[in-house]
Amino acid sequence: MLNITNLNFAYGSVQALTDIELTIPKAEITCIMGRNGVGKTTLLQNLMGVLRPASGSIEMDGKNMARWPAHKRVYAGLGLVPQGRHIFPKLTVEENLRIGLQGRTDGQRRIPENIYDLFPVLKQMSHRRGGDLSGGQQQQLAIGRALAGDPKVLLLDEPTEGIQPNIIHHIGKVLQQLVSDMQMTVILVEQYLDFVRDIGQRVYILDAGQVVAQTQAGEISQEMISRHLSV
Numbered sequence: 078m079l080n081i082t083n084l085n086f087a088y089g090s091v092q093a094l095t096d097i098e099l100t101i102p103k104a105e106i107t108c109i110m111g112r113n114g115v116g117k118t119t120l121l122q123n124l125m126g127v128l129r130p131a132s133g134s135i136e137m138d139g140k141n142m143a144r145w146p147a148h149k150r151v152y153a154g155l156g157l158v159p160q161g162r163h164i165f166p167k168l169t170v171e172e173n174l175r176i177g178l179q180g181r182t183d184g185q186r187r188i189p190e191n192i193y194d195l196f197p198v199l200k201q202m203s204h205r206r207g208g209d210l211s212g213g214q215q216q217q218l219a220i221g222r223a224l225a226g227d228p229k230v231l232l233l234d235e236p237t238e239g240i241q242p243n244i245i246h247h248i249g250k251v252l253q254q255l256v257s258d259m260q261m262t263v264i265l266v267e268q269y270l271d272f273v274r275d276i277g278q279r280v281y282i283l284d285a286g287q288v289v290a291q292t293q294a295g296e297i298s299q300e301m302i303s304r305h306l307s308v
């Protein structure tokens with residue numbers, strides 16, 4: 078689905094990503110792991126076009142998107158659930174979801190009902206202000222907003238951060254459902270190992286801006302954990 082080759086990015090003189098190579102298969106949950114500050118968010122932002130890589134290619138369906146602006150990548154089918162959720166606090170839940178509709182190419186202006194089926198709390202709270210929702214409800218709203226853009230590839234940046242276990246479980250089930258029922262491709266940046274083991278397939282581990290290990294979620298070794306993941 079997505080092939081990333083030789084991707085490099087620097088913040089000024091700080092090299093944040095070096096020769097990143099990733100293969101992201103369609104209709105799987107590919108996980109990007111690594112300690113704080115290793116470049117996970119920088120990688121997602123390069124994939125989305127929020128940041129532009131210095132070199133390298135990001136191919137989707139045979140097209141290299143590396144020089145494309147973010148909006149063109151959204152129209153091509155990428156959707157981001159950013160770290161920290163970035164809900165518009167003064168807009169209602171419904172208005173936040175409507176913003177996601179801007180990413181669609183089919184002109185649909187109604188919020189798809191399946192978003193409310195996946196996250197019933199968003200229906201119950203559709204007229205509440207985003208800023209009044211709990212962290213877990215905001216995370217569901219951030220995912221719902223990304224889904225409103227009808228993405229083929231959903232990128233999520235640490236969706237379990239600060240979220241209570243039953244909502245994490247629900248989010249995991251939703252992601253698995255999107256993959257199995259809608260053939261969605263998911264790129265999940267995550268530090269929560271049990272969540273990755275529960276729902277992930279392929280796993281890439283970053284350290285100091287480089288891919289240092291690649292494995293399957295069920296096969297993450299103790300050695301990988303102590304070398305690259307534990308603090």
Ligand SMILES: Nc1ncnc2c1ncn2[C@@H]1O[C@H](COP(=O)(O)OP(=O)(O)OP(=O)(O)O)[C@@H](O)[C@H]1O
Nearest residue numbers: 088091093111112113114115116117118119120160
């Ligand atoms: N705007 C910026 N300007 C300069 N350096 C930055 C900037 N943003 C991030 N960095 C640096 O780039 C490196 C990678 O940061 P990044 O946020 O991508 O890491 P991360 O793996 O997502 O971390 P976390 O798990 O804490 O979210 C870090 O060394 C960070 O200090």
